[in-house]
Amino acid sequence: DTEVTQTPKHLVMGMTNKKSLKCEQHMGHRAMYWYKQKAKKPPELMFVYSYEKLSINESVPSRFSPECPNSSLLNLHLHALQPEDSALYLCASSQVGDLNYGYTFGSGTRLTVV
C-alpha cells in the first residue's frame, strides 16, 4: 500500500463546531505531518510527528490539536476555528531521518469555516 488516505475530502464547519480530520497510511512510515495550504500558496508545515511523538509544532494556534494514536493514524482536531483557517489541509508521511524518498501526501481535506 503506497497511499496516504485522508478523510473527509471536504468539510464545512461553523466557528463553534468541533470536528476532526483523519489520516491513515500503511507504508511503515514513522514520520507523519500536517500541512496547511491556502489557494495559490505553497504548503506550510504545521506539525511533525516522529515515532508517534510530536516533535515539531510550528507555532500553530491551540484551536488546532494534533493526535497520533498509533504509527498508522494521524488526526487533527479542530475547535473554534476562524474563517481564515479555511484551506486545504494535507497529511503526509515519510521515513524518519531519510527524505531521499520524499513525502507521500494524501489528497487533502478541503476545509471551509463559515
Added chain:
Amino acid sequence: TQLLEQSPQFLSIQEGENLTVYCNSSSVFSSLQWYRQEPGEGPVLLVTVVTGGEVKKLKRLTFQFGDARKDSSLHITAAQPGDTGLYLCAGDYGNNRLAFGKGNQVVVIP
C-alpha cells in the same frame, strides 16, 4: 524557514514545445525534491536530487541539482497537456522538515 524561490511563477506553452523552470535559494540543502500538484490534490513526488551537479531523467523531464546544492532546474521536452500542473520544489532543512517554494504553474495548451 529556508527560502526557495521558483521562477517563472506562471508559464503557458503550446504542446510540443520545451520549457525550463528554476528553483533557487541562498541556502544549501542536503537534498531537494520536485513535486507536481494538480488542483484539489496533494503534491506527488517526481524526483529527489542529493548530489551537487546531479542530473536525473524521468521520461521527458530532466532535473538538475546545482553544484553548490542551492538551486535546481526542471526541463520538460516536448510538453504534453498532461504535464499541466503546479511544480513545487522543496528543500530538506533538517529534522525531517521540507520547505516548499511557491511553485511554477505550467499550462500546456493542446
